[in-house]
Amino acid sequence: MKMVKVLIADDHALMREGLRKILSTEERIAVVGEAENGDQAIHLAFSLNPDIILMDINMPVANGIEATRAIKRERPEIGIIALTIHDQEEYLFELIKAGVSGYILKDIRPGLLIQTILGVANGESFIPSSMTSRIFAEFNRLYSLSPRNSNTQGLTKREIDVLRLVANGENNRSIAKKLFISEKTVKNHLTSIFQKLGVGDRTQAAIHAVKSKIVDL
Structure with missing residues (x-):
């Protein structure tokens, strides 16, 4: 697999630093930039052309869902993984419609985070197994x-x-x-x-x- 370029978008500096340190342990991943709000994420997505964006949902200026929509309209090839403290299906439902390829909680194990990034870069998708049946049941209901x-x-x-x-x-x-x-x-x-x-x-x-x-x- 080629080197996977990752953009981290989160409004907390400590979270960005922690994610960068975790990803630095994987030789197949390179962090190419950081954004502290949704507008920055959109700008850097277009200028840096990452393979993957780790996208926080709750950010100022533009939230993660809005940023995801804007990025996927212009760069559908970029894989976006939502990174959030929320495990409620309404967030997942909106993010899937916006175009994310993965949805992970911030307490994810470092090894699984790396595995998810590499998988999404390889064309796979990731949704927590505990939420899969609920989200598709909601689509079926709608x-x-x-x-x-x-x-x-x-x-x-x-x-x-x-x-x-x-x-x-x-x-x-x-x-x-x-x-x-x-x-x-x-x-x-x-x-x-x-x-x-x-x-x-x-x-x-x-x-x-x-x-x-x-x-x-």
Whole structure:
């Protein structure tokens, strides 16, 4: 993996310093800048072009959700990981709609933080397993009044099976076991699903599937 450039956005200097020290222990990660508010995060995202932004939610001037929306509109390729003290699903719901690829709490273990950054840089998404079912249940509730969309958008039956398990928070190994296929086959199905739906990762694919009523939860 190439060096992953990270921008830290948090209004607390001690938090930024602590994150920088943790990330300095990983040779595959380079911290390229720090922002103390949402406007700075937007400016530095455009000028430094990081691979990943660790984005605090509650910041002055512009909050993390507003900054995420602004950045993803212009630089959708940048992976944004929300870093917050909150574990309430309404924050996660808004952040997913804004375009984050990960959502982690500030008491996360250093090793898991590094693993999450490297994973998101590699095209993966991260949502705490304890919140996965709740967030997709909320999407399902919001769109439950819409008539079911019979348009599968070109997905095969097997791809829909994979997508349904993704939307339920299953990882590739679990999907492979439940469908009696290899993990490589799961990855191939996901690549095809992303292409057909025009999305970049499994979280976006799951949200699209629920919104479009391709799958039921």
